[in-house]
Amino acid sequence: MEEKVIVCKDLTKRFGDFYAVNKISFEVDKGEIFGFLGANGAGKTTAMRILCGLSHPTSGEAMVAGFDVYKQAEEIKKNIGYMSQKFSLYENLTVLENIEFFGGVYGVPYAEIRRRSDNLVQQLGLTAEAKKLVGALPLGWKQKLAFSVAIFHQPRIVFLDEPTGGVDPVTRRQFWDMIYEAAASGITIFVTTHYMDEAEYCNRITIMVDGKVEALDSPANLKAQFKADNMDEVFYRLARGAKRSGD
Amino acid sequence: MSAVTLDHITKTYDEGKVLAVDDITLQVEEGELFGLIGPDGAGKTSLFRVLTTLLLPDKGSATVRGYDCVKDYKEIRKRIGYMPGKFSLYQDLTVKENLDFFATLFGSTIEGNYELIKDIYEQIKPFNDRRAGKLSGGMKQKLALCCALIHKPEVLFLDEPTTGVDVVSRKEFWEMLKRLKQQGITIIVSTPYMDEAMLCERIALIQNGKIMSVDTPANIMAAFPVKLYAMKADNIYKLLTALRGMPEIDSSFAFGEYIHITLKDDNIEALRQKVEQQGHTHVDIKLIHPGIEDSFIRLMNQA
Incomplete structure (x- = not known):
């Protein structure tokens, strides 16, 4: 049996009479690249916050990396990585300082941080920039560094919230190479994106509409199911019917 | 007369250390829907801020509707609408108060140009x-557009209006722009989404402060100099890795x-055989027309 890294069943988050997340159920396998799509306001961020151990669900069940979101949120946080377009690194720290800081926060022993950070900086081609402030780096480099930092402590799962927004098309593809590599090493990837070509790079995709999971399958199967040529069309058909809009 | 001209504009920051705009020359015609893609x-934002008279260029000159962006800034400010990338309305004023405020600022009223904003405003009313x-x-975006339009500008500057917005709202937004264009407003819009380039009449592809190409989307795509193939197999990542190591491959990148791929010598059948011999299954290859993103990547790699 394949190992399940995320299991959620009827997961619900209610704010007053508003169901931000309404009985969603899905499972994610180890090493899978799982795309989490939906229009603005569909409930993606709320669901992601629950899975990261940052918010309690109202009802339903969810296990992340083998831990219960109700009782073991702290254990979950230790076993996941997170990066978003909005916040990922401290701009006023250097490249190496950021690696040390996040490595330290996640409990990687200092000697190991030192050993591996030189390696990492070299792999990223940032040797000359290692002692420069992150704020001075181009966006694409920042995002690649942020991803490396998010998986530096070798988490079971990494959550990526629109990691490639605004990044140039070449760097965007280099970023996906890194995602593939991480997935091949056994890290599960949970990713949101507004780029529909990136949806195609995922093993499986969910599309949320108005708090519910309206579609869940491989890109090829979804296209067949909706008789669509590309994911853009699949997404448009599903999301167009949405009643909610928001952030 | 061109609606907007840029003549060898250069802009640096941080005492010349950061080169944001590098010797850009460009014209946008009256009534055109023009895209800055990058x-x-x-x-992109530096260019917008020079044209909206909010930033002085280091070198070069720029005009909007014939007025100079440095000398005649007061004239320009009356005639343009600007929607910055960052939401810049008053957060603690209501929808109506914001709209009233911007109308008053430009000596107008909501009723005065109601026809222009009607379609958009009624969605947030x-x-x-x-x-x-x-x-x-999505609603913030619509309100910002209304505020930028309330004084019936001659030229509308929209800096990444669709960034971070989902596919459905993006389509709606572009529909609104088309209707505005029909009213004769010149629109300059920037976007990082290559697929939106197709919705503009002419586009400039921008990277590192330089224009790589300016033309209609169709012409830019037609100028792609070599044959472009799309290829897939059961294990796409393994295929990509294999292709990267092959000397006959000129370029290869994932695309949905x-x-x-492009080849150094156009022998696609030889490549198919080679790939199949390497054990890739269900290999599918077809000749395709390049899109804007293909052109952008090629131009970037040449730079």
Whole structure:
């Protein structure tokens, strides 16, 4: 049996009479690249916050990396990585300082941080920039560094919230190479994106509409199911019917 | 007369250390829907801020409707609408208050140019009394567009109006732009989404402060100099890795469910055989027309 890294069943988050997340159920396998799509306001961020151990669900069940979101949120946080377009690194720290800081926060022993950070900086081609402030780096480099930092402590799962927004098309593809590599090493990837070509790079995709999971399958199967040529069309058909809009 | 001209504009920051705009020359014609296409940091916002008279260029000159962006800034400010990339309305004023405020600032009223904003405003009118800070992303975007239009500008500058907005709202937004264009307003819009380039009449592809190409989307795509193939197999990542190591491959990059490739010598059948011999299964290859993103990547790699 394949190992399940995320299991959620009827997961619900209610704010007053508003169901931000309404009985969603899905499972994610180890090493899978799982795309989490939906229009603005569909409930993606709320669901992601629950899975990261940052918010309690109202009802339903969810296990992340083998831990219960109700009782073991702290254990979950230790076993996941997170990066978003909005916040990922401290701009006023250097490249190496950021690696040390996040490595330290996640409990990687200092000697190991030192050993591996030189390696990492070299792999990223940032040797000359290692002692420069992150704020001075181009966006694409920042995002690649942020991803490396998010998986530096070798988490079971990494959550990526629109990691490639605004990044140039070449760097965007280099970023996906890194995602593939991480997935091949056994890290599960949970990713949101507004780029529909990136949806195609995922093993499986969910599309949320108005708090519910309206579609869940491989890109090829979804296209067949909706008789669509590309994911853009699949997404448009599903999301167009949405009643909610928001952030 | 061109609606907007840029003549050898250069802009640096941080005492010349950061080159944001590098010797850009460009014209946008009257009534045109013109796109600045490029990633974050390409220099799009700096160009907008020079044209909207909010930033002085280091070198070069620029005009809007014939007025100089440095000398005649007061004239320009009356004639343009500007929607910055960052939401810049008053968060603690309501929808209606924001709109009233911007109308008054330009000596107009909401009723005065109601026809122009009607389509857009009516979608947010139910939230007239809600504070702008409490609106959803899509509604903020619509309010910002209304505020930029309320004085009936001759030229409209929209800096990444669709960034972070989902596919459905993006389509709606572009529909609104088309209708505005029909009213004769010149529109300059920037976007990091290559697919939106197709919706503009002419586009400039920008990277690192330089224009790589300016033309109609169709001409830019037609100028792609070599044959472009799309290829896939059962294990796409393994295929991509294999292709990268092959000397006959000129370029290869992932593109949705396919890999787009160009060859040094156009022998695609030889490549198919080679790939199949390497054990890749269900190999599918087809000749395709390049898109804007293909052109952008090729131009970037040449730079």
